Amino acid sequence: MTNYEETLIPKLGVITDVRIDTPDIKTFRVVTPEGKKAFDHKPGQCAMLSVPGVGEAMFSITSSPTNEEYMEFSIKKCGCVTDWLHSAEVGQQITIRGPYGKPFPVDSEFAGHNMLFIAGGVGLAPLRSVINYCRHYRHRYGKIDIVYGSRSSADLLDYKEIIEEWTRDVDVDVHLTVDNAEEGWSGHVGFVPNYVKELGFDTNRIAVLCGPPIMIKFTLDGLCSMGFEKQQVYTTLELRMKCGIGKCGRCNVGSKYVCKDGPVFRADELESLPDEY
Amino acid sequence: MRKCLYKDIHKIFARVAEKMPLYIPAKTGDEKAEYKKWSEGDELFEGLNTVKSPKDLFFPQSEDLVRFKTEGKNIEITDVREDKGPFAVFGVRACDAKSFEVLDRVFLTEPRDSYYASRRENATVVTLACSRPSETCFCKTFGIDAGEPGGDVSAWIAGDDIVFSANTEKGSAFLDIIGELTEECSCDAVDREKEKIAVIMERLPLSDLTTDGFGGGKTEDLFNRAEWAELSEACLGCGTCTFVCPTCQCYDIKDFKSGNGVVRYRCWDSCMYSEFTKMAHGNNRLTQKERFRQRFMHKLVYYPENNDGLYSCVGCGRCLKSCPVSMNIVKVMKKLGGKKND
Numbered sequence: 001m002t003n004y005e006e007t008l009i010p011k012l013g014v015i016t017d018v019r020i021d022t023p024d025i026k027t028f029r030v031v032t033p034e035g036k037k038a039f040d041h042k043p044g045q046c047a048m049l050s051v052p053g054v055g056e057a058m059f060s061i062t063s064s065p066t067n068e069e070y071m072e073f074s075i076k077k078c079g080c081v082t083d084w085l086h087s088a089e090v091g092q093q094i095t096i097r098g099p100y101g102k103p104f105p106v107d108s109e110f111a112g113h114n115m116l117f118i119a120g121g122v123g124l125a126p127l128r129s130v131i132n133y134c135r136h137y138r139h140r141y142g143k144i145d146i147v148y149g150s151r152s153s154a155d156l157l158d159y160k161e162i163i164e165e166w167t168r169d170v171d172v173d174v175h176l177t178v179d180n181a182e183e184g185w186s187g188h189v190g191f192v193p194n195y196v197k198e199l200g201f202d203t204n205r206i207a208v209l210c211g212p213p214i215m216i217k218f219t220l221d222g223l224c225s226m227g228f229e230k231q232q233v234y235t236t237l238e239l240r241m242k243c244g245i246g247k248c249g250r251c252n253v254g255s256k257y258v259c260k261d262g263p264v265f266r267a268d269e270l271e272s273l274p275d276e277y
Numbered sequence: 278m279r280k281c282l283y284k285d286i287h288k289i290f291a292r293v294a295e296k297m298p299l300y301i302p303a304k305t306g307d308e309k310a311e312y313k314k315w316s317e318g319d320e321l322f323e324g325l326n327t328v329k330s331p332k333d334l335f336f337p338q339s340e341d342l343v344r345f346k347t348e349g350k351n352i353e354i355t356d357v358r359e360d361k362g363p364f365a366v367f368g369v370r371a372c373d374a375k376s377f378e379v380l381d382r383v384f385l386t387e388p389r390d391s392y393y394a395s396r397r398e399n400a401t402v403v404t405l406a407c408s409r410p411s412e413t414c415f416c417k418t419f420g421i422d423a424g425e426p427g428g429d430v431s432a433w434i435a436g437d438d439i440v441f442s443a444n445t446e447k448g449s450a451f452l453d454i455i456g457e458l459t460e461e462c463s464c465d466a467v468d469r470e471k472e473k474i475a476v477i478m479e480r481l482p483l484s485d486l487t488t489d490g491f492g493g494g495k496t497e498d499l500f501n502r503a504e505w506a507e508l509s510e511a512c513l514g515c516g517t518c519t520f521v522c523p524t525c526q527c528y529d530i531k532d533f534k535s536g537n538g539v540v541r542y543r544c545w546d547s548c549m550y551s552e553f554t555k556m557a558h559g560n561n562r563l564t565q566k567e568r569f570r571q572r573f574m575h576k577l578v579y580y581p582e583n584n585d586g587l588y589s590c591v592g593c594g595r596c597l598k599s600c601p602v603s604m605n606i607v608k609v610m611k612k613l614g615g616k617k618n619d
Contacts, residue, residue, distance in 0.1 A: 005388070006356075006390075006392075008343070008390075008543075010343070012352060053347065055532055056541075093351050240556045248527060248528045249546070253561075255578075255582040274574075276567065276571075
């Protein structure tokens with residue numbers, strides 16, 4: 001009946017800013033045609049963006065909920081919808097629906113703890129939301145460490161924000177790394193999982209990981225060998241999705257649906273799922 | 278309970294069709310049948326199951342969700358949902374009636390699917406007991422009684438009569454519509470019919486099949502079993518089993534450029550297809566073994582885990598008849614189930 005809310009019918013959004021982050025990642029600022037935020041969300045939640053005639057796809061909301069003016073999406077060019085978005089200009093309308101998924105437990109399990117964020121490549125996009133949330137409510141969390149790596153320095157996402165804001169915060173340490181040595185890069189060189197081990201964090205903290213599956217696997221193994229319990233480690237998954245509400249069946253893994261029971265999972269929850277993610 | 282002569286069933290159909298569209302399993306030739314909107318001359322299929330299940334009536338194979346018009350940088354969104362009003366479906370078997378409950382738990386769980394919900398609310402489901410269950414039937418395995426088919430109205434063919442009993446308010450309204458064509462009767466004939474059906478059910482070749490070894494919490498026991506490789510070896514990935522299945526509900530959402538804007542529609546999809554989980558960065562189910570396993574693990578373990586033990590199979594037997602390589606859920610259950618299925 002037409003008087004029901006229908007989540008599959010999207011709302012209008014307008015791209016009001018396009019930032020070129022890396023050679024293949026752009027960050028899009030999106031508001032409603034009235035200039036407002038499309039909806040409230042929590043760190044780690046996602047939204048379905050679509051370009052009518054091209055398709056619809058799920059993206060993590062990279063901006064923090066504390067930003068009350070707009071949402072941002074950092075999107076890597078790697079398929080039909082993302083290709084199209086990368087060619088979009090300011091003023092382009094798209095559609096948006098959400099928020100979807102279970103957020104990071106920023107106000108419960110994370111509260112009062114030291115935080116260790118570990119990201120690889122575009123994996124920083126979902127973590128940026130929670131990092132900036134923790135920075136906004138700085139007194140609620142202990143020490144914050146951020147380990148972030150990518151193929152090369154040109155592939156580091158949000159570089160300006162990292163350098164101009166994150167590194168200047170009190171009690172926030174940022175550890176950047178690139179896969180291979182390059183001219184002009186004086187920072188660390190090496191893969192993220194190894195760098196985490198070299199940095200040698202104590203286990204008095206909660207770790208949050210996001211990156212390519214292989215990075216997550218080796219980093220998780222590394223953290224466990226450093227003495228971290230699986231209950232202290234969180235990650236966020238990405239699988240193909242269509243509905244976003246646990247009905248279309250696509251992101252089903254075991255008895256969970258990544259779109260509604262995830263995308264945020266604690267490492268011990270992940271361990272109980274069949275290895276199909 | 279009310280009854281009329283079974284040979285006068287077309288009069289019932291005609292009366293109902295005056296009030297609302299009526300869908301029946303109608304003969305299509307070749308001993309086959311499909312649910313179609315009844316019109317004068319259509320004959321009720323007397324065999325058991327239609328090729329496709331009646332899930333089509335609530336979750337159509339393809340349906341429009343929303344329309345868009347684009348002009349320059351602007352988009353116009355049009356809600357295309359419409360309330361098509363009440364309809365009735367007659368002749369639903371007990372297994373298919375149970376499948377609606379399985380689908381309800383997916384589509385009516387918040388946030389509910391308004392397309393499906395609207396059709397469910399508008400429908401009066403008239404079921405028909407199975408006087409002659411077939412050798413591919415195994416509804417009993419899932420606790421379904423072919424003699425007590427449920428829905429809004431249950432019907433039985435007993436002797437020369439067809440007997441109706443309302444189970445819900447919508448069912449009572451349906452009996453009011455056909456009131457003049459029927460007369461009050463006792464339940465004696467129906468009771469005898471139920472006993473007869475129960476005896477046949479016990480004698481069916483699959484009457485001993487059990488869900489022993491399956492259900493919520495069995496992922497660890499079953500997921501890594503070596504038998505999945507052998508079971509899935511012949512699977513072509515054609516998806517026929519999912520299309521004829523009354524409980525399969527996976528769907529795709531796609532855009533179609535109509536020449537006059539864009540139609541966003543959804544259509545049935547299948548976890549048996551290689552593209553189902555394919556992403557820009559890879560595929561989490563690379564081989565047919567993994568896709569095959571997903572379908573049966575979902576029906577026999579994951580779904581019951583999330584739905585109070587209800588299985589996502591109703592034993593209708595359609596997949597037993599339609600799989601081109603003769604693979605089916607019964608073989609999976611016999612191979613992987615507990616000792617009782619040996």
